[in-house]
Amino acid sequence: MSPLTGTRHLVRLILRRDRVLLPLWVLVLAVLPVSYAKSFFALFSTAAERAAYASGTARNPSIVALLGPVYGESVGALTAQRGGFLLVIVALASLLTVIRHTRTEEEAGRRELLGGTVLGRHAGLTAALLVTYAADLLLGLVTAVGLLGTGLPAAGSLAYGLGTALVGVVFATVGGLAAQLTETAGGARGIGIAVLGAAFGLRLVGDTARNDWPSWLSPLGWAPRLRAYEGERWWVLALPLAVTVLLAAAAYRISVRRDLGAGLLPPRLGPATAGPALSGPFGLAWRLHRGQLLWWSVGFGLLGLILGGAAEAAGKSVEGNPQLEQIMARLGGASGLAEAYLGATLSLAGLAAAGYGIQAALRMRAEETGGLAEPVLATGVHRTGWLLSHLLFALLGPVLVLAVTGFTTGLTYGLSVRNVPGELPRLVGAGLAQVPAAWVLAGFAVLLYGLLPRLASMAWAVLAVCVLLGQLGAVLELSQWLLDLSPFTHTPQVLRDQWPVAPLWALSALALLLAAAGLTAFRRRDLPTT
Known part of the structure; x- marks a missing residue:
């Protein structure tokens, strides 16, 4: 053969x-x-x-x-x-x-x-x-x-x-x-x-x-x-x-x-017996998610250092081109081109953070298809607690990585304009403003996992559509109703002097509804479903 x-x-x-x-x-x-x-x-x-x-x-x-x-x-x-x-x-x-x-x-x-x-x-x-x-x-x-x-x-x-x-x-x-x-x-x-x-x-x-x-x-x-x-x-x-x-x-x-x-x-052998931290589903989830959460946070932090350092020069590089100034101002929604650049790049960071949320949510599907979820659920661990332990990282992970991104971006941009105390909290807030939209995609991944587990990976397709709408919407002059399909379209530009809070609450509520629906469907279906 x-x-x-x-x-x-x-x-x-x-x-x-x-x-x-x-x-x-x-x-x-x-x-x-x-x-x-x-x-x-x-x-x-x-x-x-x-x-x-x-x-x-x-x-x-x-x-x-x-x-x-x-x-x-x-x-x-x-x-x-x-x-x-x-x-x-x-x-x-x-x-x-x-x-x-x-x-x-x-x-x-x-x-x-x-x-x-x-x-x-x-x-x-x-x-x-x-x-x-x-x-x-x-x-x-x-x-x-x-x-x-x-x-x-x-x-x-x-x-x-x-x-x-x-x-x-x-x-x-x-x-x-x-x-x-x-x-x-x-x-x-x-x-x-x-x-x-x-x-x-x-x-x-x-x-x-x-x-x-x-x-x-x-x-x-x-x-x-x-x-x-x-x-x-x-x-x-x-x-x-x-x-x-x-x-x-x-x-x-x-x-x-x-x-x-x-x-x-050679594999690295762990201890012969589990410690107290692994006595429940949340400790196990922390053990499974901590590595990727650490590396995502480090990567986003380094990206923020680069983005913040480039902001002032990015604004100056388009001065003298009225058409480009108008488009950049529309993207960022701020008074200056540097702030427009920061608003646009933090929006992209929000899309990437949504990728982490989806990945963390779909870890449940990997545990199930790998035959690792069933032995855990055969013990005293309830399905609700097991799913919530993974959902915790799908929701809090984007918060952490976007806070790190906002912090490092604000630090380097603040140093470049000599105003760290003013820019640092502002850009941390701008990063965190992307969290509810990222939660919506993570919640959708949980819904697919609970309701239609075979199609759980379609959450990545939804993220790709959001990327396309965000990157090509303005260039192709797409209809507003089409752009509104992306939750990131509804994220307010918090670098403005005044911005609405209601969209953030609405997106957060939608994310929780999607996750709750996924949890309900998961509790009612058979395990495993491959």
């Missing part, structure tokens, strides 16, 4: 399981660069305006740290830089997809069941990599075609699309290798995200330093150095291809040398 026997069938299985989620993240990530290009065409009608904007962003280290360098003054060059942070999202989506279909399947025992059939040793890893590679390449192709449709040059559009796709390919392979190193999916995700964080750190240091050699060590730094639309350097594409081959070779070599269910790294 060939080591690849059964790969085709596993590819079909993965495509069936991800028939909603996979096209969704490909579509969202492909549409965003197109929207950036259209907005730049609309906002900068002259070369002088583009030059002023490019000069302003290039001089600000915080913007460069977040988005990457800008290599020209054309609309294409500005679009390529504006989409710089999307590379991180593509990388994260790719590595998590591979881990989900390799180590998660193995940890849940489904890989062992499939292994009892006619299935080659390499089939599982190969199928996961093939599907993710195909999704990344499709993302790059759709992005290139979309950018070409806006009127940008074909060569630059292709370079940008390929650079984005190959970032995903590299980190998909990182996910495949991480899945061979540990016995748990959580450990594999931790390794993969640590590698991604290190790559972002190298890119950040290289792009903001005088000598950019650290960026050449980072896969996130290679795509910008293709210099799409500014004299493409096609040889750079050889770097991600070579690294992909090396990582894949290592992953396959480890795969054949380890036992099924085992990893290369």
Whole structure:
């Protein structure tokens, strides 16, 4: 039997399981660069305006740290830089997809069941990599075609699309290798995200330093150095291809040398007996959620440092362009362009925090399908207490990460304008104002889990729709009723002097109603439901 026997069938299985989620993240990530290009065409009608904007962003280290360098003054060059942070999202989506279909399947025992059939040793890893590679390449192709449709040059559009796709390919392979190193999916995700964080750190240091050699060590730094639309350097594409081959070779070599269910790294053994903290469902939930809550908080804190440092320069970079000033003021709803920038970026942070809330809520589904919920509920633990223990983190987690984001943003922005006592509480409040909208999406995830557990992952699709409405609504001039479908549309801009409190109470009440409905449905249905 060939080591690849059964790969085709596993590819079909993965495509069936991800028939909603996979096209969704490909579509969202492909549409965003197109929207950036259209907005730049609309906002900068002259070369002088583009030059002023490019000069302003290039001089600000915080913007460069977040988005990457800008290599020209054309609309294409500005679009390529504006989409710089999307590379991180593509990388994260790719590595998590591979881990989900390799180590998660193995940890849940489904890989062992499939292994009892006619299935080659390499089939599982190969199928996961093939599907993710195909999704990344499709993302790059759709992005290139979309950018070409806006009127940008074909060569630059292709370079940008390929650079984005190959970032995903590299980190998909990182996910495949991480899945061979540990016995748990959580450990594999931790390794993969640590590698991604290190790559972002190298890119950040290289792009903001005088000598950019650290960026050449980072896969996130290679795509910008293709210099799409500014004299493409096609040889750079050889770097991600070579690294992909090396990582894949290592992953396959480890795969054949380890036992099924085992990893290369030895597991860290815990204490023989549980401590008092694990005597109830809330202690267990804390044990399960504390790691990801910590890393989300650290990541949001670092993001806030960058956003706050870039705020003042972001406002100055658009001065002299009345059309852009008007749009930015509408987005942020504040008196100054810096405040408009802060309002818009904290709104994006709210969307990301909603992702944490959904992830924490869907941990219940993972516990159930993994066969871990049933033994807990077979004891004296009541269903209500078990669900509320996880719901606590789905609701309080966004509060913590948005408070951290507001604090670090307010600190760095306050230092830049020399008014920390005034800006710090204001921006913490602006961050916390995003919490009720994030709660609505977490509550919807709980409702799906309780009522239609098989469709619980559709909560991610709802988040993607909210991202699209928030990012493309103003550009595409969508109808207001359509924009109102997103709870984030109803979040008041608290950086204004006067703002309404009623929407926050209404969103909070809606979130609690959704969660209560999910709890009621969960108490009445059978367990497990797979």
